[in-house]
Amino acid sequence: MAKTLYMVVEHFKNEDAVAVYRRFRESGRMAPEGLLYISSWVDDKLARCFQLMETQDRKLLEEWMANWSDLVDFEVYPVITSKEAVEKIAPRL
Numbered sequence: 001m002a003k004t005l006y007m008v009v010e011h012f013k014n015e016d017a018v019a020v021y022r023r024f025r026e027s028g029r030m031a032p033e034g035l036l037y038i039s040s041w042v043d044d045k046l047a048r049c050f051q052l053m054e055t056q057d058r059k060l061l062e063e064w065m066a067n068w069s070d071l072v073d074f075e076v077y078p079v080i081t082s083k084e085a086v087e088k089i090a091p092r093l
Contacts, residue, residue, distance in 0.1 A: 001056045005038070008061075009075040010049040010068070017046035020071050030067040035060040052079075 012020050029037055031053075038052040055061055065074050080088070 003054050003056050004058070005079050005081070006053045006055070006061055007077045007079045008051040008053055008065075009077075010051060011073040011075070012047055012049070013071055013073060015045070015047040016071070017042075020049075020068075023068075023071065029064075031064045032060045035064055 010020075031037060034055055034057060036054040038054055040049055040051040042049045053061060053064075061076065065072075065076075068074075
């Protein structure tokens with residue numbers, strides 16, 4: 001089974017970044033084995049986090065999000081790299 005990249009947009013409930021970072025400090029990412037954290041970015045208002053994750057099993061992503069669902073609302077987008085996009089679109093150019 002191929003690995004899939006996911007862009008996860010986390011919306012901190014009540015725009016409360018403190019609660020999210022406090023849990024992260026105390027418990028870590030709480031990602032199950034098989035779910036790989038790639039990188040993340042946070043908006044300048046500390047209200048949203050954009051996280052790139054990779055896994056072969058979407059259920060692992062769901063499990064990870066369940067660990068945070070009391071503090072975070074999620075949007076999830078399967079994504080491909082720009083290089084993969086160029087390869088995919090090349091035959092249609």
